[in-house]
Amino acid sequence: MSATGSEARTAASSVLISQLARGMRRRIEQAIEPLGLRPRELHALQHLRERGASPQQTLVELLGIDATNLVAILNSLDNAGLIERHRDRTDRRRAIIELSPSGERLLADLDRALLEIDDEVFAPLTLTERQTLNALLAQSVEHIATDCTQPHGGTC
Numbered sequence: 001m002s003a004t005g006s007e008a009r010t011a012a013s014s015v016l017i018s019q020l021a022r023g024m025r026r027r028i029e030q031a032i033e034p035l036g037l038r039p040r041e042l043h044a045l046q047h048l049r050e051r052g053a054s055p056q057q058t059l060v061e062l063l064g065i066d067a068t069n070l071v072a073i074l075n076s077l078d079n080a081g082l083i084e085r086h087r088d089r090t091d092r093r094r095a096i097i098e099l100s101p102s103g104e105r106l107l108a109d110l111d112r113a114l115l116e117i118d119d120e121v122f123a124p125l126t127l128t129e130r131q132t133l134n135a136l137l138a139q140s141v142e143h144i145a146t147d148c149t150q151p152h153g154g155t156c
Contacts, residue, residue: 024121031113035106036080040065041073042110045082045099049107053098055088082106 025039032042040063047062048054054062060070074097077083082103088094099107122130 020121024117027117027121028114031117032110035110038073038076040069041077044070044073044077045103045107048083048097048099048103053096056095056097059097077103 028042029039032039037045043063044059047059051058051062056067056070056074059074060067063070063073065073074083074085078085080102082100084098084100086096086098088096118130122133125133
């Protein structure tokens with residue numbers, strides 16, 4: 001049985017999501033570039049906002065990058081005043097990273113820009129469709145995040 005164009009497209013959701021991700025990434029890069037941010041820095045800030053203060057090693061795992069690259073990201077964010085670093089009181093070897101007030105304000109401003117990107121990209125969808133899509137994507141992201149704790153070296 002042959003699939004119509006529409007059925008073939010739905011069967012390859014992973015490819016469609018990949019194409020959507022590329023387009024969204026370009027738009028996000030354009031939105032954050034004037035602020036001097038890169039996508040990985042934005043992701044680090046988002047993780048800190050969602051999860052609160054985190055040990056540096058947790059960020060390595062959540063972002064799926066090596067510790068050296070994370071240090072470069074954190075140095076950049078620290079130099080920009082967007083994060084604060086301090087030592088864990090119970091284990092002085094562990095660095096704890098948290099958003100600074102400036103980081104919180106920057107993310108609030110970026111939220112507006114990111115919503116404008118969503119409005120542009122998802123304009124063909126109704127509000128209900130957008131809410132459903134968001135819920136389904138959040139569910140899939142949560143599933144992948146759970147998978148990130150497995151020792152197979154996956155990235156989140």
